[in-house]
Each structure stands twice: as C-alpha cells, then as structure tokens.
Amino acid sequence: MIVEEQLRIFLSMMAAGFFTGFCVTCHERFIIKEKKGMWRFFPDLIFWLGQALVIFLILFALNGAELRLYMMVALLIGFALFWKLARTFTLSVLNWLAWLSIKTITIFLLPFKWVWLLVVLILSAMWRLLSLLGRPFHPISLFLQKKASILAKKIKIWLNLLYNRINNRYDH
Numbered sequence: 001m002i003v004e005e006q007l008r009i010f011l012s013m014m015a016a017g018f019f020t021g022f023c024v025t026c027h028e029r030f031i032i033k034e035k036k037g038m039w040r041f042f043p044d045l046i047f048w049l050g051q052a053l054v055i056f057l058i059l060f061a062l063n064g065a066e067l068r069l070y071m072m073v074a075l076l077i078g079f080a081l082f083w084k085l086a087r088t089f090t091l092s093v094l095n096w097l098a099w100l101s102i103k104t105i106t107i108f109l110l111p112f113k114w115v116w117l118l119v120v121l122i123l124s125a126m127w128r129l130l131s132l133l134g135r136p137f138h139p140i141s142l143f144l145q146k147k148a149s150i151l152a153k154k155i156k157i158w159l160n161l162l163y164n165r166i167n168n169r170y171d172h
Contacts, residue, residue: 009062010074016058017078018086020051024079025087029094 027047031040055075059065082090 005063006070010070012058012062013071013074014078014081016055017075017080018082019078020055020075021079021082021087022090023047023051025082025090026094029091029098 031043056065059067059071
C-alpha cells in the first residue's frame, strides 16, 4: 500500500472512532439506566453489533476489510478525541434537544388535555345532576330491590320444590 492510501485509511478510521464515540454518547444518554438484566443486555448487544457492522463496512469500503494494527490505533485515537474534546458539548446539545422535544410535545398535547378535562367535567356534572334528580326515587328503588329479593327467594324455593317433586316421581 502506498503512503497516501494508508493516510486516507488512518484518517477514515479516526473518523469512524469519532463517530463511534458520538454513538456511544447518544446511547448512554437515551438508554434507560435503571433497567437491568435482559432489558439492558439486548439493547446493548444490538447497539454494539451495529457499531461493529458500521466499522466493518467502512473498513470493507476502504481496503477490502483488511485489518491492521494502525487501523485499530486510529479507531482508538478517534474515540479518545471525541471523548476528550466533544463529549460534553454533545451531551449538552442532546440534553437541550431532549428538553426541546419534551416541551414541543407538551405544547402540542396541551389542547387535547384541555378538551379531555372539559369532557370529564361535563360528564361529571351530568352524573351529579342525574344522581340529584334520581335521589327522590331512591327509597322506591330500595323498596323494589327488597321486594325483588324476597320474590326471588320465593321463586327459588318454589323451583326447588318443583324440581324435587319431579325427581321423586321418576325415582320410584
């Protein structure tokens, strides 16, 4: 390989390391850290497999996926450069973007919240009005419920007697 090609590959691998650092920072910012076990293992596994695939594709496009030590060093240098120079700025930008998106969604959903509260208020008022209008009929309702339960008990006794009479007739 000629020196210009090696320099191009070195710089490209440094850029890939820088990009990997950016992706790791984004992953750490938006992944749920409280999750443990499989809930954390699978997203991490998918993330690192994706990073390995991206680096492999870059390496394949550069020189047919021929891996050399200086390429690994360039990858680590690019990652370290991002970590030291751009990580704090990237985190602040990501935090600002997260805040902005939450505020935008909140502002967008606020009218729906007001409509929902209005519907709940109207339904609650209607329910109170109906319960207020139905209050004079409550003693009548209780009376009918008692009579219905007494009637239901009498029907049950009558059906049991009828069932036993029929069964006794066929048992003999």
